[in-house]
Amino acid sequence: MTPEFAVAMNLAKLEIGTFAPKPTSTTGQQEASTALWSSADGRLEVGIWECTEGHFTAFREVAAEKCHIITGRVTVRDDSQTRDLGPGDFLVMPLGWRGEWTVHERVRKLYILDRAK
Secondary structure, eight states: OOOOOOOOOOTTTOOOOOOEEOTTBSSOOEEEEEEEEEOTTSSEEEEEEEEOSEEEEEEOSSEEEEEEEEEEEEEEEOSSOEEEEOTTOEEEEOTTOEEEEEEEEEEEEEEEEEEOO
16 A cells, blocks of 8 residues: 655645744744644654744754745854755754754744654
């Protein structure tokens, strides 16, 4: 039996649910997300995440993350570089990555999590 494929249309406008406080925010941001697909073993997850303006810290200790910015503008910084990102940009945060995000305009991204075994 062939596994089914998943389709999500118009990711910029897809409903993602209720916003809640972002735990690592230093400025009181709100975030919301929804998973669009998960692998049978739970290792891979693809979804949409959105966050309001402000600043937060990030640590990829459980899963590496790849993300594609759909809307908004952010600055992502770690010990070695600072990058300004906007719609169409792609970011890879490997397992163990530690840094900070500054959200200048509400941001929405497609994310792919790859959890460590």
